Amino acid sequence: MNNDFVAETAARFDIPGGAVGVLHDGQEHFFNHGVTSVENPLPVNEDTLFLLGSVTKTFTATAIMRLVAQDRVSLDAPVREYVPELTLLDDREFTVRQLLNHTSGLDWGTLADTGEGDDALARHVAELATLKLIAPVGERPSYSQSGFNLAGRIIENVTGQTYEQAMTSLLLEPIGLGNTHFDRDAVMTRRFAAGHEKGEIARPWRHWRGNNPGGGIAASVKDLLAWARFHLGDGDGVDLAEMRRPTALLRGSNLGDAIGVGWFLREIDGVQAIGHGGSSNGQFAELLLVPSRNFAVVSVANQGPDGIPFNQAMVRRALEHFVGLLDRDPEPLPYNAVQAAEVAGGYDNDAMVMTIDDTGAGLVLEVLIRPEIRESAEMELPADHAPFPMALLPRDEYMITDGAFTGQRGFFTRDTQGVIIGVDLAGRMFGRVG
Known part of the structure; x- marks a missing residue:
């Protein structure tokens, strides 16, 4: 694994800028390539901010687990215990755990822009009254962006703070993630990546605030390795083992074999791993941890649609180079x-x-x-x-x-x-x- 491999892979997938971070046996390794933007280029480094998309869900889930450790939330309590204003198309009840493992039966989400005010998340939750319900509670996992935004509303109601304020006090400050941000003004005063689609700047840079719990974080690769280090450690009171326990099995999914609390769980070359990917408008992220090997890798890229295979190539090379694990696709059947x-x-x-x-x-x-x-x-x-x-x-x-x-x-x-x-x-x- 070296910068030449990153540059060659970026050229193959036409990626303007990417960054890779590896944590192995306590040591950090960084590999950077390209520029933040084709219109206003700055070199990408390990402090450059990239939008993480759904990798944010691991932060939201961990914040819930911090509240669980403080006896302020129970994973097996009904969500309406914490969000009594919730209205859906039926009177179903699902637990916090079922929200975090995508078995609530909620569809993917809504496309309503609920603004940038402090009521953005509350307004988003009100929109769930129109959201399609695609399965009975607990019947099957179905990935739901709005489900995690609803989890963010739990955090707001329990703490009495906005989601972003609560995330700062529950996680970002205690862990020391000083280069992890939700606020666009905080991002714009630092070096940040712009998303691209087929060589053109992707606009808008980020979607509305109500989507923050499911996908609104911008962070550097260096901070993401600090995040991985936290999840490879003792958790500072957070029950990390509970987050890694399979609670819903997945079928035919490259996301993983099962879902824990906020993490996708899978076996790679006979070894258990946890991870989560994310995409936003022209930006892509992939985070993978192998706890038994004290290993983590994160890859970010700022070009669609090929940011996904670029990140996959980075993760697979790091797995092989640092811990000797081979991650392969299954062999397809011949045409019938x-x-x-x-x-x-x-x-x-x-x-x-x-x-x-x-x-x-x-x-x-x-x-x-x-x-x-x-x-x-x-x-x-x-x-x-x-x-x-x-x-x-x-x-x-x-x-x-x-x-x-x-x-x-x-x-x-x-x-x-x-x-x-x-x-x-x-x-x-x-x-x-x-």
């Missing part, structure tokens, strides 16, 4: 016309439509944001991706085999008669159309 015909067709959910086409020689998957959502969006949404080649795996699973999401896995769902009625992609359910 009968199986291909069975899965080909249209699928959709509230936000996106999916088409799986059988070319006669292979399968191709395309996912598009619904046109009506593009038309009504209060911001510019990312461009749709070109179709991806895909291949089937055993047990009704599949894998994308080329492009920016190479290695992304999912699975098909059958009804009681064995007919395929849905497909999962990135933890989100698409129902069959027609």
Whole structure:
């Protein structure tokens, strides 16, 4: 692992700027490449701020666990005990733990901009009255951004502070994360990365404040290694073992084999690891810890759509170089016309439509944001991706085999008669159309 490998991989994926940090046996190693922005370039270093997207969820979950340690929150208490104002499309009750392991049945989220005021999160939670409910409580994991934003509202109501103030007092200051920020004004006075989409600056730089608990942190690679060091340590009263305990199994997912509290859990080359990825508008992050090897790696990149395979390449090289672990994709099944015909067709959910086409020689998957959502969006949404080649795996699973999401896995769902009625992609359910 060296800067030459980072530079060569960045050139292959056309990444303007990236940074990698490795923590191994207490020693920190940094590898940096490129610039913060193609329009206003500054060299990327280990102190450059990158948006972390959903890696933020590990911070929100840990803050909840800090409140658990203080006997102010119980993981198995109903969420409405802490957020009595919560209104949903039905009267379901789910626990804090079910919120943090994505088994509440809430859909991915809402696209309503609730502003930048101190009431942004409260207003976001009010929007959940219109959010689709996609499964009974506890039936299956389904990744929910709004679920974690709701967890942020728990933190606000319990502490009497804004989410950002509470995160600072519960985590950022005690751990010493001085270069980890939610506030855009704090970010803009420091060296920070701009997101890019296919060589152009991605705007807006960050979405609205109500999404902060699920994805609003900007941090440096150096601070992320300090965050990893905390999670490889004794937790300072936080029950880290509870966060790593499997509470919901995952199927056909490159996110992991199971979910703990805020962490995805998986086995790499026979060794247990925990991690979380994240994406925002043209910025991507990947954080992975191997507790038994006292090892952590973080990779960040500022270009879409290929920031994901860049980060994957960095993480896999660091695993192999520092701790001798090989992380490989599963071997796809050969093309089978009968199986291909069975899965080909249209699928959709509230936000996106999916088409799986059988070319006669292979399968191709395309996912598009619904046109009506593009038309009504209060911001510019990312461009749709070109179709991806895909291949089937055993047990009704599949894998994308080329492009920016190479290695992304999912699975098909059958009804009681064995007919395929849905497909999962990135933890989100698409129902069959027609």
